[in-house]
Amino acid sequence: MNKSFVYTLLFGLFVFWGSLFSQTKDSHKTFINKIYSEALVKTPTHKLLKELTTKFPHRLSGSKGADGAVKWTKQVMQDFGFDNVFLQDVMVEHWERGEKEQAYIVDKNGNKVEFSILALGRSISTPESGITAEVVKVQSLDEVAELGREKIEGKIVFYNRSFEHKHLRTFSGYVGTVNQRTKGPSQAARYGAIAVVIRSVSSGDDDFPHTGTLGYAKDAPQIPAGALGNHSANKLAEILESNPQQKLFLKINSQTLPDAKSYNVIGEIKGSEHPEKIIAVGGHLDAWDVGQGAHDDGSGCMQSISALKILQRMGYKPKHTLRAVMFINEENGLRGGKTYADSAVNKKEKHIIAIESDAGGFTPRAFGLKGPDSTLAKMQEWLKYFPDYTIESIKKGYGGPDINPLNKADGTPTIGLVPDSQRYFDFHHSPADVFSAVNKRELELGTASMATLIYLVDQFGL
Ligand SMILES: [Zn+2]
Numbered sequence: 327m328n329k330s331f332v333y334t335l336l337f338g339l340f341v342f343w344g345s346l347f348s349q350t351k352d353s354h355k356t357f358i359n360k361i362y363s364e365a366l367v368k369t370p371t372h373k374l375l376k377e378l379t380t381k382f383p384h385r386l387s388g389s390k391g392a393d394g395a396v397k398w399t400k401q402v403m404q405d406f407g408f409d410n411v412f413l414q415d416v417m418v419e420h421w422e423r424g425e426k427e428q429a430y431i432v433d434k435n436g437n438k439v440e441f442s443i444l445a446l447g448r449s450i451s452t453p454e455s456g457i458t459a460e461v462v463k464v465q466s467l468d469e470v471a472e473l474g475r476e477k478i479e480g481k482i483v484f485y486n487r488s489f490e491h492k493h494l495r496t497f498s499g500y501v502g503t504v505n506q507r508t509k510g511p512s513q514a515a516r517y518g519a520i521a522v523v524i525r526s527v528s529s530g531d532d533d534f535p536h537t538g539t540l541g542y543a544k545d546a547p548q549i550p551a552g553a554l555g556n557h558s559a560n561k562l563a564e565i566l567e568s569n570p571q572q573k574l575f576l577k578i579n580s581q582t583l584p585d586a587k588s589y590n591v592i593g594e595i596k597g598s599e600h601p602e603k604i605i606a607v608g609g610h611l612d613a614w615d616v617g618q619g620a621h622d623d624g625s626g627c628m629q630s631i632s633a634l635k636i637l638q639r640m641g642y643k644p645k646h647t648l649r650a651v652m653f654i655n656e657e658n659g660l661r662g663g664k665t666y667a668d669s670a671v672n673k674k675e676k677h678i679i680a681i682e683s684d685a686g687g688f689t690p691r692a693f694g695l696k697g698p699d700s701t702l703a704k705m706q707e708w709l710k711y712f713p714d715y716t717i718e719s720i721k722k723g724y725g726g727p728d729i730n731p732l733n734k735a736d737g738t739p740t741i742g743l744v745p746d747s748q749r750y751f752d753f754h755h756s757p758a759d760v761f762s763a764v765n766k767r768e769l770e771l772g773t774a775s776m777a778t779l780i781y782l783v784d785q786f787g788l
Pocket of ligand 1: 610622623656684
């Protein structure tokens with residue numbers, strides 16, 4: 327063989343391999359484009375979300391709504407013909423709001439001014455006759471300590487700090503303010519306060535109160551606590567400016583009941599080559615008892631089921647087992663996520679990755695990975711497969727609240743869908759979080775992005 331023949335042969339082989347590679351790449355792209363079309367045209371997620379939020383709008387753990395949602399979700403996955411659908415027992419926290427809360431003042435002229443309020447999750451009730459007391463307005467937990475027992479004892483503490491709007495990602499704004507909800511009540515109680523109201527941790531310019539859990543510290547008495555809508559908080563602050571001695575009436579009727587039995591709902595499509603290796607995808611099925619839990623987190627749950635449904639409908643036979651998990655009790659206990667992780671460790675299950683959508687049904691922008699740098703580098707090479715204007719980055723991040731215990735327990739990499747966050751905290755934990763607040767196309771783009779990620783992990787491994 328002469329040299330030029332060898333070169334020609336090598337060149338030919340090079341072109342051949344190159345075309346093989348680009349064919350494979352093209353076939354992945356074609357398949358992925360179909361995933362997006364399928365989601366946008368058939369809108370499976372939107373249909374399921376409508377049914378979930380209409381039939382079971384209130385899904386707080388231990389409630390009838392949560393119970394109904396568990397049974398319905400199981401039935402949906404069975405009707406879809408998933409290979410294995412089952413319930414996983416979880417003992418959940420059980421808190422009930424009771425009758426509607428009241429907060430109002432009666433001013434010097436005898437006029438009653440009512441405020442929009444929701445009890446915080448886990449709050450104890452006020453006495454039957456309610457609480458009437460002067461109000462101390464503060465900006466922070468530190469300010470409570472500075473004022474001390476002398477100024478706080480016997481009063482209602484009003485945490486009036488606003489959502490931090492300076493951040494581009496609203497999750498940072500939420501994190502910057504949320505301690506007045508989670509830790510504010512116990513901090514006030516340490517200095518003798520008899521109740522707490524907070525300005526809702528909300529980015530909305532409206533009067534929807536936003537609930538969410540508080541955590542009672544062991545070193546402080548438990549006192550009742552509620553969240554005011556932003557406009558109500560403005561009004562109360564204004565009244566206190568002109569009359570610092572103004573008294574507020576507060577009535578909260580909630581109670582904590584014994585732990586209740588509930589379930590994570592799990593559906594699987596079995597893998598054809600490595601059925602023992604699992605790609606998990608999920609959201610949390612429980613939601614606050616106001617609104618319909620549409621963005622938080624009906625969207626994430628219905629996206630997870632729909633992602634599997636789309637792959638199934640397209641005739642895709644996964645190599646690994648695809649598992650959709652509807653976690654229970656994220657909002658007030660995180661017991662579903664913890665139980666799932668414990669069970670996975672006990673059964674020595676092997677998860678390749680766990681994916682979660684729990685940031686609203688908005689236009690997908692990115693994925694946030696909690697996992698090794700090598701995994702991140704590999705996934706970043708997949709960005710070319712996502713259509714323009716969908717997933718534009720894969721970064722280090724936080725997988726999600728329900729899958730985080732699994733990451734802690736056995737090191738499974740976790741990854742969270744990161745949708746556009748600008749409107750999430752207008753709705754989060756409030757009566758405004760309803761089905762009509764979810765845009766069909768934005769929701770389905772999220773589903774398609776999750777189905778695409780599942781497909782890529784299944785094809786290329788990690
Ligand atoms: Zn959530």
